[in-house]
Amino acid sequence: MGFLLGEQMTGGYGAADILHDCSIGVEKGEIAVIVGPNGAGKSTAMKAVFGMLPLRKGHVMFDGEDVTQLKPEERVVKGMGFVPQTHNVFTSMTVEENLEMGAFIRTDSINDSIAQVYDLFPILKEKRKQPAGELSGGQRQQVAVGRALMTHPKVLMLDEPTAGVSPIVMDELFDRIIEIARLDVAILMVEQNAKQALEIADKGYVLVQGQNRFTDTGESLLANPEVRRAFLGG
Amino acid sequence: MTDFFNALTLLGNFLIIPGLTYGSQLALGALGVTLVYGVLRFSNFGHGETMAFGAMVTILVTWGFQSLGLSIQPLPTALLAIPVGILATVILTLLIDRFVYRYHRERKANPVIFLIVSIGVMFFLGGLIRFIIGPGDQIFFDGTRFILKAREFKQMTGLNEGLSLKMTQAVTIITAVIIVAAMFWFLNHTRTGKSMRAYSDNENLALLSGINPDRVVLITWILVAALATIAGTLYGLDKSFKPFVYMQLLLPIFASAIVGGVGNPIGAIAGGYVIAFSELILTFAYKKVVLYLGPDNMELESLVQFLGTDYKIAVSFIILVIVLIIRPTGLFSGKTI
Numbered sequence: 001m002g003f004l005l006g007e008q009m010t011g012g013y014g015a016a017d018i019l020h021d022c023s024i025g026v027e028k029g030e031i032a033v034i035v036g037p038n039g040a041g042k043s044t045a046m047k048a049v050f051g052m053l054p055l056r057k058g059h060v061m062f063d064g065e066d067v068t069q070l071k072p073e074e075r076v077v078k079g080m081g082f083v084p085q086t087h088n089v090f091t092s093m094t095v096e097e098n099l100e101m102g103a104f105i106r107t108d109s110i111n112d113s114i115a116q117v118y119d120l121f122p123i124l125k126e127k128r129k130q131p132a133g134e135l136s137g138g139q140r141q142q143v144a145v146g147r148a149l150m151t152h153p154k155v156l157m158l159d160e161p162t163a164g165v166s167p168i169v170m171d172e173l174f175d176r177i178i179e180i181a182r183l184d185v186a187i188l189m190v191e192q193n194a195k196q197a198l199e200i201a202d203k204g205y206v207l208v209q210g211q212n213r214f215t216d217t218g219e220s221l222l223a224n225p226e227v228r229r230a231f232l233g234g
Numbered sequence: 235m236t237d238f239f240n241a242l243t244l245l246g247n248f249l250i251i252p253g254l255t256y257g258s259q260l261a262l263g264a265l266g267v268t269l270v271y272g273v274l275r276f277s278n279f280g281h282g283e284t285m286a287f288g289a290m291v292t293i294l295v296t297w298g299f300q301s302l303g304l305s306i307q308p309l310p311t312a313l314l315a316i317p318v319g320i321l322a323t324v325i326l327t328l329l330i331d332r333f334v335y336r337y338h339r340e341r342k343a344n345p346v347i348f349l350i351v352s353i354g355v356m357f358f359l360g361g362l363i364r365f366i367i368g369p370g371d372q373i374f375f376d377g378t379r380f381i382l383k384a385r386e387f388k389q390m391t392g393l394n395e396g397l398s399l400k401m402t403q404a405v406t407i408i409t410a411v412i413i414v415a416a417m418f419w420f421l422n423h424t425r426t427g428k429s430m431r432a433y434s435d436n437e438n439l440a441l442l443s444g445i446n447p448d449r450v451v452l453i454t455w456i457l458v459a460a461l462a463t464i465a466g467t468l469y470g471l472d473k474s475f476k477p478f479v480y481m482q483l484l485l486p487i488f489a490s491a492i493v494g495g496v497g498n499p500i501g502a503i504a505g506g507y508v509i510a511f512s513e514l515i516l517t518f519a520y521k522k523v524v525l526y527l528g529p530d531n532m533e534l535e536s537l538v539q540f541l542g543t544d545y546k547i548a549v550s551f552i553i554l555v556i557v558l559i560i561r562p563t564g565l566f567s568g569k570t571i
Binding site: 084102104151 | 425428429431432435436438439440441442443444445
């Protein structure tokens with residue numbers, strides 16, 4: 001039983017399926033990472049879990065409830081947070097307004113949550129009156145993650161959070177993600193930087209052509225010679 | 235020195251006050267166009283007729299009030315009737331959205347289809363308006379005509395030239411300032427206003443943040459209807475109400491919105507004044523101004539005019555073309571509200 005579990009998901013956008021019996025899950029306070037070659041269906045698998053891909057088969061369980069039929073925005077209300085890979089901030093709005101919009105579904109006071117995000121990403125406090133579109137790539141990603149955190153999600157899903165940022169910023173982001181997981185949030189992310197991502201992962205999924213190829217702890221996957229040779233460049 | 239003040243008065247009376255008035259009317263109109271573009275993502279050609287519809291209802295209610303003896307002297311009774319006009323126009327825009335635009339929105343139709351549909355709406359509304367109030371000129375102005383009369387100004391200052399300020403001009407400018415300030419306050423400081431900006435900025439992310447698109451669309455149409463009614467009524471008060479004039483107004487209004495950067499409210503307002511002043515500056519006859527400022531015995535054959543007033547409408551068109559060639563995103567880059 002997983003806290004969030006997509007089981008035997010099969011589906012695609014058109015006639016052809018992209019995912020074939022693919023299963024992905026994550027527990028509270030854990031980090032699960034989906035890796036694999038280009039076109040393996042990593043992002044698609046995550047979108048399927050979030051309800052952005054019509055499924056022909058399989059189902060998605062979240063916190064003991066079947067959410068397969070729910071729309072993405074309904075899953076947000078249930079406690080799922082999603083950070084898309086691109087276009088993940090409101091560029092014309094200030095950092096603070098971005099966070100406010102993240103908390104749109106909440107009716108209680110959001111000041112504590114904003115303070116919490118600023119604690120996690122101090123640079124955002126400095127830039128809070130600046131339009132998010134004027135920030136650097138790494139700062140934008142922080143805004144994007146911060147926006148998704150504003151609803152206090154029980155699971156946070158990140159689609160390639162480190163795409164296009166420098167290695168230093170990447171390490172920094174991974175550190176923050178570990179901190180978020182310590183708050184008892186389940187984290188599911190897709191990563192291009194497979195090696196670094198598996199290092200912080202409690203669980204790793206290697207997908208190939210929309211199917212589960214290897215599933216193990218991050219550590220064991222890194223130690224597995226077959227995985228190393230085929231997917232981690234030796 | 236007197237000559238200098240005479241020249242200044244002349245410019246103030248025929249250029250600055252009319253420019254501010256006309257600019258305010260265009261700015262309010264362009265703000266409506268820009269909101270539709272920013273949130274619903276199409277160019278609403280029906281906006282001119284929406285303005286005419288709002289003005290028409292306001293006129294009918296004004297006549298009703300007048301026959302009941304209701305008035306708010308020295309202000310025009312029409313100001314009292316505007317809320318009813320807004321209400322009727324809100325109902326109209328919501329009905330049109332429900333039965334026309336929503337269908338295309340659900341199918342995620344191409345903006346060009348929306349544009350053509352809006353032209354259909356324009357003709358429909360134009361017909362409806364002529365059917366109800368007729369194609370003729372309607373006068374609905376009452377109250378005090380002038381706040382400052384040219385003759386009084388001359389007596390006060392001893393100048394040859396007079397400066398006059400019509401009640402409609404003052405009402406137009408003051409109303410525009412209040413409405414624009416309220417609009418910006420709403421967009422920048424309220425939750426609903428911010429959600430509109432968020433939706434305009436990034437529709438998918440707004441959805442992921444739990445912003446309800448139907449509500450954003452609803453609020454947008456309410457604001458657009460209110461802006462259109464106010465702009466239409468102010469224009470009708472200042473000039474006169476004639477249905478076909480509102481269709482002609484569409485060009486300077488779109489020019490204003492595009493010059494400022496379509497989708498950008500600050501741009502729409504700036505664009506309104508740019509277009510209004512360009513039209514007036516280029517078609518104004520400077521003969522008397524030059525005579526005042528030139529040497530005493532100077533004589534002038536021509537009117538010292540860049541363009542005849544017949545070409546007034548062409549000015550906004552030329553500016554529109556120039557902006558589209560040189561800076562297609564407008565003075566303030568548009569796209570989101």
